[in-house]
Amino acid sequence: MKVLWIVNMLLPDAAEYLGVKTGFSGTWMINMSREIANSGDVELAIACVYGDEFKDFTVNNIRYFCIPGNGKTMLFYNEKLIKYWDIIEERFNADIVNFHGTEYSHGVSYLRKYKDKKKVLTIQGVMAKISPERCGGLPLSVLLRYRTIKEWLHFNGMLEQKYLSNRNVKYETEIIKSMQYVTGRTDWDKYYMQSINPDIKYFRCYYDLREEFYHAPKWNIDNVNRNTIYAAGSAQAPMKGGHIVIEALNLVKREIPNVKAIFLASKQENGKLVPTNGYTKYIADLIKKYNLEDNVEFVSGQRGDGVIKLMTNSHITVVPSAIENASATLREAMHLGSPCIAAFRGGMTELVDDGKSGFLYDYTEYEFLAGRIVQMLRDDELAKEFSRNAIEKSSAWHNKEKNKDDYIRMYKIIFED
Numbered sequence: 001m002k003v004l005w006i007v008n009m010l011l012p013d014a015a016e017y018l019g020v021k022t023g024f025s026g027t028w029m030i031n032m033s034r035e036i037a038n039s040g041d042v043e044l045a046i047a048c049v050y051g052d053e054f055k056d057f058t059v060n061n062i063r064y065f066c067i068p069g070n071g072k073t074m075l076f077y078n079e080k081l082i083k084y085w086d087i088i089e090e091r092f093n094a095d096i097v098n099f100h101g102t103e104y105s106h107g108v109s110y111l112r113k114y115k116d117k118k119k120v121l122t123i124q125g126v127m128a129k130i131s132p133e134r135c136g137g138l139p140l141s142v143l144l145r146y147r148t149i150k151e152w153l154h155f156n157g158m159l160e161q162k163y164l165s166n167r168n169v170k171y172e173t174e175i176i177k178s179m180q181y182v183t184g185r186t187d188w189d190k191y192y193m194q195s196i197n198p199d200i201k202y203f204r205c206y207y208d209l210r211e212e213f214y215h216a217p218k219w220n221i222d223n224v225n226r227n228t229i230y231a232a233g234s235a236q237a238p239m240k241g242g243h244i245v246i247e248a249l250n251l252v253k254r255e256i257p258n259v260k261a262i263f264l265a266s267k268q269e270n271g272k273l274v275p276t277n278g279y280t281k282y283i284a285d286l287i288k289k290y291n292l293e294d295n296v297e298f299v300s301g302q303r304g305d306g307v308i309k310l311m312t313n314s315h316i317t318v319v320p321s322a323i324e325n326a327s328a329t330l331r332e333a334m335h336l337g338s339p340c341i342a343a344f345r346g347g348m349t350e351l352v353d354d355g356k357s358g359f360l361y362d363y364t365e366y367e368f369l370a371g372r373i374v375q376m377l378r379d380d381e382l383a384k385e386f387s388r389n390a391i392e393k394s395s396a397w398h399n400k401e402k403n404k405d406d407y408i409r410m411y412k413i414i415f416e417d
Helices: 012-018 028-037 071-075 079-091 108-113 127-133 140-145 149-154 158-178 187-196 242-255 278-289 304-313 328-336 366-378 380-395 400-416
Strands: 002-006 043-049 055-059 062-067 096-100 118-122 181-184 201-204 225-230 260-265 296-300 314-319 340-343 359-361
Touching: 002 028, 012 028, 012 055, 012 062, 028 043, 028 062, 028 400, 062 079, 079 108, 096 400, 108 158, 118 158, 118 400, 127 158, 158 187, 181 187, 181 400, 187 201, 201 400, 225 304, 225 366, 242 260, 242 278, 242 366, 304 314, 304 328, 314 328, 314 366, 328 340, 328 380, 340 366, 359 366, 366 380
Parallel strands: 002 043, 002 096, 043 062, 096 118, 118 181, 181 201, 225 260, 225 314, 260 296, 314 340, 340 359
Antiparallel strands: 055 062
């Protein structure tokens, strides 16, 4: 059974073969691709957009096809990509094509030409739901005030990102309507898929974590830096809710003066944020406004081991996104047992049992978030109870053998259907 994945990134094994670096997103695909390729049931190929020329090579039992292009090639529909899909079809001729995500349009040209192929969509984010939240609830006055000169010159600020999201929703809808099958992880994504395509067949298949997380020590209250909050990459984009955390932190500081929030940043110096766009300028101004310079720390983007250290060393983890499906950050934190607070948005409502394995709060209500943070930081028994329950709940999602078997079982059902 031959399966072709169409993905949005260059996976690490292929990047290492080419001698280049790759990003931090899509990490769940790393382990799953290896497991499936080595199962003996599936001959796996992975196609992505990368580089200046078409490439066809095999690494660790997986065949990779690199279509020439960059981020713009994926973002804007390009009919010229058909010639590369023709090459891939001629050379590989998959029985099943598995699209990963609907955020980009590079696979649309494949869909339009190869309509009779058996196709399954692995849903990641939902653009139709992400797009309205792209600016994180910030008013137009803030969006305009904090535009950088570069954003004015290149038209690539927060408003333009929202426009592009709106524009690509039509491609997402086309992708969903073109699919016979879809796999997801939450009822939230299931019901949305079925609202667009009532005939679509839905499979519940969970993601693996990065390999490091399966061997990492669990969170332990005796080993944490007290009153430290890990807020991940929330300060990097408005819809990730970093400004909500800053607003809450200002209130928490009244009760716990030494509280500290740790954020990932695209650029930082000695733990201080270096603004690179309008949103990070806004974050920097909020920090200054509330005199929180000693209560925040920024660290550069982290690989798996770095994220594990941040989560297990922090007292709690906060995931304040305006929209998520099954947040990778939240799942990783729960797997490690870090007590979590998450916004009551999207699929996160299914991950956390409020008051049992963590806390939920409504995205904009930073006052309530502040109260929950104080409650969790002051109550060690509550934090330990959340930790135990989160580990127990997440163990069902991250069973590598079961996840691999579920994927292969899905492929066999589709193949025989």
